[in-house]
Amino acid sequence: GAGVSQSPSNKVTEKGKDVELRCDPISGHTALYWYRQSLGQGLEFLIYFQGNSAPDKSGLPSDRFSAERTGGSVSTLTIQRTQQEDSAVYLCASSLTPMGYEQYFGPGTRLTVT
Amino acid sequence: AQRVTQPEKLLSVFKGAPVELKCNYSYSGSPELFWYVQYSRQRLQLLLRHISRESIKGFTADLNKGETSFHLKKPFAQEEDSAMYYCALTYSGNTGKLIFGQGTTLQVKP
Numbered sequence: 380g381a382g383v384s385q386s387p388s389n390k391v392t393e394k395g396k397d398v399e400l401r402c403d404p405i406s407g408h409t410a411l412y413w414y415r416q417s418l419g420q421g422l423e424f425l426i427y428f429q430g431n432s433a434p435d436k437s438g439l440p441s442d443r444f445s446a447e448r449t450g451g452s453v454s455t456l457t458i459q460r461t462q463q464e465d466s467a468v469y470l471c472a473s474s475l476t477p478m479g480y481e482q483y484f485g486p487g488t489r490l491t492v493t
Numbered sequence: 494a495q496r497v498t499q500p501e502k503l504l505s506v507f508k509g510a511p512v513e514l515k516c517n518y519s520y521s522g523s524p525e526l527f528w529y530v531q532y533s534r535q536r537l538q539l540l541l542r543h544i545s546r547e548s549i550k551g552f553t554a555d556l557n558k559g560e561t562s563f564h565l566k567k568p569f570a571q572e573e574d575s576a577m578y579y580c581a582l583t584y585s586g587n588t589g590k591l592i593f594g595q596g597t598t599l600q601v602k603p
Contacts (some may be wrong), residue, residue: 410588410589412590421596424591476589476590486536
């Protein structure tokens with residue numbers, strides 16, 4: 380079946396603009412994660428969704444970052460008033476259940492803030 | 494705080510040589526440890542996890558709680574093993590989110 384998909388694959392935006400990144404997890408996967416991959420920071424956890432539970436937002440770097448997951452499926456990560464330090468590859472992953480299972484990663488969205 | 498350390502940014506070996514990618518972690522409880530791999534122009538994917546104690550593509554990793562290590566080993570490297578390797582940790586009550594090391598690029602020369 381289809382894996383995790385993300386769109387767009389690349390996004391170039393001007394500093395100060397808002398961006399939305401989309402993730403379509405594998406059907407039936409209840410757990411969804413967002414990570415950020417950047418040169419200076421490596422791979423960092425951002426936010427986690429599990430079913431109807433309150434999301435774990437502990438990795439979001441600032442209040443400019445937010446995310447939602449509609450209907451337990453598609454997720455959107457929104458970055459408001461983008462800054463140059465937001466430039467990174469944003470990865471989405473989904474898992475059948477949260478603990479001890481393989482996380483399947485999407486191809487990522489490369490965000491460049493000019 | 495929980496942390497994963499991969500001391501080598503780049504490891505370069507010749508084809509057929511043994512490989513050991515180092516991973517140390519800091520966590521006082523019982524961790525779940527993984528190795529993820531990213532081949533060129535491919536997405537990040539699971540290579541192996543310590544709970545399954547399996548060998549994938551000839552790679553093995555043993556959890557050493559005394560040394561808090563989870564080194565990845567392969568006796569004979571192949572050129573197709575060239576990739577970025579990430580060690581990752583999670584633990585019970587952590588919602589499954591992964592704490593990654595900085596990654597090691599493995600370069601296998603012909």
